[in-house]
Amino acid sequence: MFQNQNKLLAPSQAGSRPGGAAPRNGLTLLELLIAISIMVIVVAALGGLAKAVQLSAEYSEGHGSATQHARVAMERISRTVNEATANKSFPGFIVLAEEQGIWRFPDTLVIWNPKGLPADPGGLPLFKELVIYCPYPTDPGEPGNPKGLVEITEITLPGDSDSVPSTDDQEAWRLKIARIKELVAERSDACRVVTLTELLRTCPVPEAAGSLRGAVRFESKLSLVKGVWPEATDLHQAWLRMELQLMPGETAASNDPGGQQAIPFLGAAALYYLAEKE
Numbered sequence: 001m002f003q004n005q006n007k008l009l010a011p012s013q014a015g016s017r018p019g020g021a022a023p024r025n026g027l028t029l030l031e032l033l034i035a036i037s038i039m040v041i042v043v044a045a046l047g048g049l050a051k052a053v054q055l056s057a058e059y060s061e062g063h064g065s066a067t068q069h070a071r072v073a074m075e076r077i078s079r080t081v082n083e084a085t086a087n088k089s090f091p092g093f094i095v096l097a098e099e100q101g102i103w104r105f106p107d108t109l110v111i112w113n114p115k116g117l118p119a120d121p122g123g124l125p126l127f128k129e130l131v132i133y134c135p136y137p138t139d140p141g142e143p144g145n146p147k148g149l150v151e152i153t154e155i156t157l158p159g160d161s162d163s164v165p166s167t168d169d170q171e172a173w174r175l176k177i178a179r180i181k182e183l184v185a186e187r188s189d190a191c192r193v194v195t196l197t198e199l200l201r202t203c204p205v206p207e208a209a210g211s212l213r214g215a216v217r218f219e220s221k222l223s224l225v226k227g228v229w230p231e232a233t234d235l236h237q238a239w240l241r242m243e244l245q246l247m248p249g250e251t252a253a254s255n256d257p258g259g260q261q262a263i264p265f266l267g268a269a270a271l272y273y274l275a276e277k278e
Helices: 002-008 029-082 170-185 250-255
Strands: 093-100 103-112 130-135 150-156 192-200 202-204 212-214 216-225 233-246 263-276
Touching: 029 103, 029 130, 029 192, 029 233, 029 263, 093 170, 093 216, 093 233, 103 170, 103 212, 130 170, 130 216, 150 170, 150 212, 192 233
Parallel strands: none
Antiparallel strands: 093 103, 103 130, 103 216, 130 150, 150 192, 202 212, 216 233, 233 263
16 A cells, blocks of 8 residues: 555656646747737837826926916006006007018007106107017027027116107107117117016018017007097097917927917907097
């Protein structure tokens, strides 16, 4: 009996398999290649997901930043318009446009806001009583601005006591504003400049190769409110519409030079003033 049990527990037979095949302790080359392929697919999927989450977070953060910049800029411009001085000669503010080919760019807003009593309440304002809003007057494609963004600036001329031209003299206004923008670009002490936002989108001008313009637009309209005041006085309304296109952060601007992700913001302001009938 004991002899038969020893034969059943013999090492040569206890570790054997049917057919005489020896046991394996590793993977074949084919199994290893399949495992590596699966790992590569999983890692690539996780990497793509992480990149998408990162881009989404950056865009959301940039969108919030652009919204805040637009709100601050428009509220400041609206407040300046609401506090403006106006009369028959100057309706509180005017919009000046530049033309390139067949395109018109109304991107400069001039507001009569003396921050106190004006020098000539019944006449034309002085340049030192003006507040000017426009894109930063430099080439947005210059080496110092690789992201293609420009600023919206608030310009004042505290030392210029000259009287402004008539609102009908567009050529005189164009020359004066061009000179003011040159002074700003030169960092002249004659101008005080406040940056409202530096996220303004730039757009190419179709008929001017290499020319870029800031995506800001102002439009004004004058109207008469009838039937409110006595016959000797008229109530006038000066209405302003604003449009800004801001990029959702500098990262988005670098990845999107065409400005396809730009966010439009619209705003409006109005000024009411009395003037004697002619």
